Amino acid sequence: MPLGKRTDCGDAKYSGVQVPFAADINSSLQEHLDAGFDFITAPLISPDAVSQPVPPDSIQLPYSPTDILLVQPTYSNQVVGVTSHGIEPDSEAPDARLAGAKALRLELEWASHMSLQACILPLPQLRCNAHLACILNQVLNGLSNTSIWVQIPLSSQSEAAADNSHSSGDSWRAWNEVRCLCNHSTKLGVILEVQSEVPRLEEVLRWHGEPVKALLLPTSAFLTNRRGYPTLSKAHQELLTRFFQLGVQVVLSGESRHSHLGTDTVPSAQNGFPSLSESSASGTSVPVNGVSAHPLQLYCEYLSYVFRRPQLPQGQEEMEIGYRDYLQVPLQPLQDNLELQTYETFERDTPKYAAYEQAVHDALLDRVPQSEAATRTTVLMVVGAGRGPLVRAALNAARQTERRLKIYAIEKNPNAVVTLHKLVAAERWEDQVTVVAVDMRSWQAPEQADILVSELLGSFGDNELSPECLDGAQRFLRSGGISIPCAYTSHLQPITSAKLWSEVQGYNDLEHYETPYVVKMHRFTPLSAPQPVFSFHHPSKEPRPDNTRSISLAFPRDGSPEALCHGLAGYFDTQLYGQVTLSIHPQTHTEEMHSWFPIYFPFKAPVHCPAGAAIQVHMWRCSANHKVWYEWAMTAPSVTTIHNPNGRSYHVGL
Amino acid sequence: MPLGKRTDCGDAKYSGVQVPFAADINSSLQEHLDAGFDFITAPLISPDAVSQPVPPDSIQLPYSPTDILLVQPTYSNQVVGVTSHGIEPDSEAPDARLAGAKALRLELEWASHMSLQACILPLPQLRCNAHLACILNQVLNGLSNTSIWVQIPLSSQSEAAADNSHSSGDSWRAWNEVRCLCNHSTKLGVILEVQSEVPRLEEVLRWHGEPVKALLLPTSAFLTNRRGYPTLSKAHQELLTRFFQLGVQVVLSGESRHSHLGTDTVPSAQNGFPSLSESSASGTSVPVNGVSAHPLQLYCEYLSYVFRRPQLPQGQEEMEIGYRDYLQVPLQPLQDNLELQTYETFERDTPKYAAYEQAVHDALLDRVPQSEAATRTTVLMVVGAGRGPLVRAALNAARQTERRLKIYAIEKNPNAVVTLHKLVAAERWEDQVTVVAVDMRSWQAPEQADILVSELLGSFGDNELSPECLDGAQRFLRSGGISIPCAYTSHLQPITSAKLWSEVQGYNDLEHYETPYVVKMHRFTPLSAPQPVFSFHHPSKEPRPDNTRSISLAFPRDGSPEALCHGLAGYFDTQLYGQVTLSIHPQTHTEEMHSWFPIYFPFKAPVHCPAGAAIQVHMWRCSANHKVWYEWAMTAPSVTTIHNPNGRSYHVGL
Structure with a gap:
């Protein structure tokens, strides 16, 4: 039972x-x-x-x-x-x-x-x-x-x-x-x-x-x-x-060590057994469902009590149980068109769109003084509008701030555009929203924008090529204009996770060891606190920004026990505008937000880390014609090979 | 030039x-x-x-x-x-x-x-x-x-x-x-x-x-x-x-730092240049072939002098140059029949057969007192007689000691038996030597032997299944009889050898990482002195000896520098009889003997060894129906996988 x-x-x-x-x-x-x-x-x-x-x-x-x-x-x-x-x-x-x-x-x-x-x-x-x-x-x-x-x-x-x-x-x-x-x-x-x-x-x-x-x-x-x-x-x-x-x-x-409750006596609830509700309150007593002849039954019932006591996970947390430690190859929304199910999942992420709404809200107030509220129209472009959640968030912000807004909703996925058009018609947004069915990289904007809004970030921040997309879109942002998000940073930490590594090992090929995975990490042990990796800022001050990056990170482990390191866990945080941020960093995770699981970069072979020995990790964000990829390696406590040279096993297509 | x-x-x-x-x-x-x-x-x-x-x-x-x-x-x-x-x-x-x-x-x-x-x-x-x-x-x-x-x-x-x-x-x-x-x-x-x-x-x-x-x-x-x-x-x-x-x-x-010999002066032999023979004698002077205008020519000539000075390798040493660091899969003479070329190479190994001759010599003197020299006939069986070198060695020993000898030459390779018969006829050994063309494991001997002579050892001693063969042959050895060899021991040491490991890596499959190789090791660094591994004695005292073995070896490296370990080098030595031994152990190698190169057990991945850290190695000699194999692993300074479980990549067929 x-x-x-x-x-x-x-x-x-x-x-x-x-x-x-x-x-x-x-x-x-x-x-x-x-x-x-x-x-x-x-x-x-x-x-x-x-x-x-x-x-x-x-x-x-x-x-x-x-x-x-x-x-x-x-x-x-x-x-x-x-x-x-x-x-x-x-x-x-x-x-x-x-x-x-x-x-x-x-x-x-x-x-x-x-x-x-x-x-x-x-x-x-x-x-x-x-x-x-x-x-x-x-x-x-x-x-x-x-x-x-x-x-x-x-x-x-x-x-x-x-x-x-x-x-x-x-x-x-x-x-x-x-x-x-x-x-x-x-x-x-x-x-x-x-x-x-x-x-x-x-x-x-x-x-x-x-x-x-x-x-x-x-x-x-x-x-x-x-x-x-x-x-x-x-x-x-x-x-x-x-x-x-x-x-x-x-x-x-x-053996049972509580022998007066053994086989020869039949205790009853009156004999001093706490009720379940009582035991829940005291936290140290034994619940019992009835009488028993088995000397160990009371122990089993106590286990049941401990098992049942914690609060059940609710809502999103409950939904994510099935995804625990399940490896997914990251989406490539730039290269591939997302599916209906993906849009639906993401659109349900209320905390995320509330933050976007707040960011637009704050930006409108900062840009347009109350005196000009009725006369000045802000041009806002949503690049990658999908089925419209950011359009809705922006319109909400305009309504709350009583600022005039003109929106261009740019979307390259023709399937999403169908829904977007229907949404605009159903909500009677036609006078405020222009749907543009085009790849933002080739679009010729009819006018310049004051605010550029996008949701192009992946689990590792820049891994779905937000930097390259926004650099491209920047040409239709007015000088002094605002990008929402305006900055983002990836983070890494070394971890023990026999489970995740075994999953990769199961594929039995080089390619899978050199691929990062999006995964709801559950059975893992962090080996040191996360550290920031790559940061990007928008709009960029340089005309043609270099989005390649390289970094060396030293993770201290003073006083930490010996461990095996199976790879790196990655996260990101982003500043949307002003004080408005989003984060999947374990220490600053936005509450209830579910759009992103962490990312896992495996090592080809687990690395033995002696007690207290610092871990030195290197990562590179590389690019070539039509692709961007990461390479990663460890050099202390021992030296691994550099994973994924030239993006041979994994890259993101431009 | x-x-x-x-x-x-x-x-x-x-x-x-x-x-x-x-x-x-x-x-x-x-x-x-x-x-x-x-x-x-x-x-x-x-x-x-x-x-x-x-x-x-x-x-x-x-x-x-x-x-x-x-x-x-x-x-x-x-x-x-x-x-x-x-x-x-x-x-x-x-x-x-x-x-x-x-x-x-x-x-x-x-x-x-x-x-x-x-x-x-x-x-x-x-x-x-x-x-x-x-x-x-x-x-x-x-x-x-x-x-x-x-x-x-x-x-x-x-x-x-x-x-x-x-x-x-x-x-x-x-x-x-x-x-x-x-x-x-x-x-x-x-x-x-x-x-x-x-x-x-x-x-x-x-x-x-x-x-x-x-x-x-x-x-x-x-x-x-x-x-x-x-x-x-x-x-x-x-x-x-x-x-x-x-x-x-x-x-x-x-730059040339000997400018008085530079381009503007033309030195001659009279100007103080030593002759080649003189420089060879003094060891610190410069040979010169003539006059030169190039400021660096004297340096080049000095390099030539240093290059030419060491003695040229002679004989067998010269022949082996081409085999340096060349991986060979060990022979399986029990399972396969050797080729003519192999016999010829081995038969040229004079020091080896001289030692066998000495061993038989000593054994005959010990067994047969001078008083019985003319009357008592010793029965000697050569198990694995090949083309007859051990038969010749035994007959030489009999002649020198003036002891009577009756020889059975047992050989399973029908091709070698042809030569063996011809040899016996050519040398007129018919009255002393009986050629038996049979697998020793199935032979029914007509009488029991006093001395059993064999050369069944591989580079790692027992790796060509000498123990199993001699246990089988022991049934036709008289109680108190002598086996030549009477004992042998394998030895191991951890080594650095990027060259050997790269050769294995080049195959790009698991199998080759789990195979030992016979190789004339040249570019390698021993990481600790060799240690004894598995020993066998013949005749065995037990009726059905257990020839499986397991060992754990701790190699001290006090004061040694950091290194990468690419695997293990293996050797053997053997006691033929009394004081007569053969060895390919680096410290006791039999002079001029060339029949065996060392053996190399690779690791799947090179292991980093911190300065001074001891290396802990484990090896197993396993057997199952019809096969014998080794497994090996390291547990310190870090833990490798156990190589070759169940002999999946390499075994020796019985």
Whole structure:
């Protein structure tokens, strides 16, 4: 039974529970489904079988009845296998190493044979696991259905050093080593063992960009509330909420530690259970839907409570859930004509057009004093009018300011022009608005404009060639005239995002590594704050401005932990007019605005960044006849190749 | 005129000279050819043209008459272009940066247009050259004939810091950055400016593995000997000899500093010139062939003297020159039948068979006491007898020791068996030698052997499946019998070798990155001493030995400079019997033995190794039905993927 109905957390609504080896796995499964869980994780083979040495040359499979009893195909989705503890392919003892290698291979192949959806592999140590990785990599290359979840503690480096249950070492480093050795296989994920202490936020954040599939939550991490029920500390609750929102599942492990609520007593609501509304208010109590005989049911219900508590995303935020981490090649509105659906999506972006309206409003007031309001007509040209939203915004501004406005609406897409004409007729704008169906670059304007309004910006600001278009349109702007927008700047930051990089890797060609993608980034970790990249100002003071750019950016990472960098996240902000701005920069994002997702520039190979080491990035905006493109590279902490030379893989057509 | 006739130094016999810009390049070229040089390096454009600012939007080419006058196609091989000094695409001043970017592109494209074989690009600084690299990379992607030689000082890190002519920085690091940014283009090389101080050896050695094309040798580096002639310090002479042997050319630069020997006086042999034989003896004087009017001729003659002085390689060493850095896929003698040529090459390896003869000799003396010499017959089986060299070695040993020997010569290659039969007949060995034309793995021996002799080792010891073959053959070895060889061990070391890696990169597929190559390694730098990897002993004590292996190796690099690691070099050594060994390990290589070149395991991507950072390498010898293969990876200083999982790209067939 899912933890709740919310749809913004993906598979996180399905919770699991770790069970001991059971000869009759079907009844074990059913028992835990009845307690509210959706799947179980169970040892692949009996612990008794593990302790027996595998005879040399044996190809005998580990004993387990599961293949006979797992007759229903759905069961393969409800049982996650767990390889045996005590398998040590990287032991320093040669015998343990050989035996470990053999046992690990047999168990992983067994999991694959049973078509399990996933199999958990507890890392035996946090030092070097190269031999384990060798076997894992071999098996991964042959897997079709099964994913492997590497199990490691969620602990900070300093904590791990003091932890005796594992050899001291850094969990992330151990994971990174296995993942790199296994060539970033998409079949490889992580299950993080939650400890009784939650590490500091920075340590948690580095997992956002990693393929964490589940949290393993021991009952020992729970506290007991004043009524005697299991509850989690505030830090643990926040941890769970954070990972739920990344779509990460929770697997409960361990015995029930609240035994007075166990199988032999049947608690009722009168016995001290808070109601759901009460628990929502107190935040530390346990909701319960009824009575239960299963000792772990209260934990499951508590998970459900934590899962359901955060507010559901509304409106646009909800609509964007489906776009999370989904790569799109940027639009090329200059080269291609946009489709109806695209116009409709963009036109619904109320905050954006409100800002444009405000910008025109302010510009009209600045240009035309009240004394001339009735006599002086401002000529405003909308370059790239589409289906008319900027025309409407400008007319609204004129009405509010009581200024006279004459509008030319220039649009090159003949399909949009049809709608535009209809809009003008329907709204009775004919005396104020002239529709011009022409490419702005070849238009001969009948008069000069006071204000030029455009919405030609892409996710990276200039990446849809706004600079080139506006330079061209500038010839029909009166000297001293205004461009809205008057300036824009792109921004970059290095990120960890195994998910985005894997998507690119999946294409298996050079071209896709050298292409930027528009993407609603969700599972990523910023490695340093964004920095400004390229800026453009309109109207330009130079007659033929040079729109090529180059920049070197040094991203400090003092005190930041070791990381893998999968590429660069890009944003932009723009000054429309005066104080009126729009932004998709994470720190200044215009509220509720949805027209732009960030942009992602991948690296051909992820780059290892030692703790604290600054990241040096270079980017170029290049142009040649009929095309503009970006090139990008890193030179510290190590040197990558320059991506996309001469725009060979990706360019924007002029 | 070449510096000498020696053929072991490749193109190093052609020397060049740097000349100022000349309007009439033909006469400048001819003048320097007459002085003894083979090519000139000359500025692509007039220094006057450089100082004029390029007008915006100009596509005007830099002025040079060379394209009109270079009518003879051979001239493109005799003129190396040099881009202008003072081009600074990475200047912190925006104007200099823009102008530098534009000028650099024009000049490089100009060099390409003229189909020059090479163009020298002096690095303006040793700090970051990312913007220069961006332009260079774009141009490199379009080049067909022209190579670019990046010019940097040959100076150690500490020297560079004190050097004011360049921004302080490490030459190698600057080169590495440009090379990595330009994706290891094979069109990119290095010309090293020799300084008046030669750096310590370690600093010089790191260039062995890099694509150094030329040394730029200023006349200011020369000393004056007691007769007033130009000469080089011993350190400079050794430097030249070292690079000559790597095939690196020398380009002389600067004015003549020995002006009393200049154009206006005509020295004669009586004026104090040593004869060639005298100069050879003294080692610091100048040979001269006659009289000269060119001020630089004496320098050229001195270069010739240094070039000719080292002893010419003899015999096998000379034969191997053509194999330097040439990649070969290892033989698979078990799976394939060797060709006549291969047998002939191997049979000429006298030191190898002398060692086998000695091993059999010692074994016979140990096994058969003098008292039984006439009565006891030793049964010796040659498994893989080929065309009979081991049979001959064994019979020689028997004759010398006066021990009785009965030989079975087992060979699976029917073509070799023909020769073997003829040999036995011609040498009248019929009463001692029985030829058995069969695969040793399926042979039913009529009796058991006292000694098993084989030569099944590959460059990496076990890589031609000696362990598997000898385990199979062991069933016809008497208990207590002897295997020759009785043990062997492979060895590995990480190396820099841009040349070898580029060859692999040239194939542009995954398979070639995951294949080991047999190669006479020449242009490489070891990054740490070799370490033992896998060992095998015969006869095996176990009934069914496990021949899979795994190892983790930590290569210390304390005090070593920053480097790029292109993969691993492999060797082997073997104990034939008692004290008799064979080795291709660099420190113990059997003299004059030529049957084996080292083996090279490439990495998919070169790995950056910070100064002093240890290198952690892992290797596995894996087996499955009918095949054996290696997998390899690095986990420090950063983590590579595991190469060749499941032997997908390369395996040895059983």
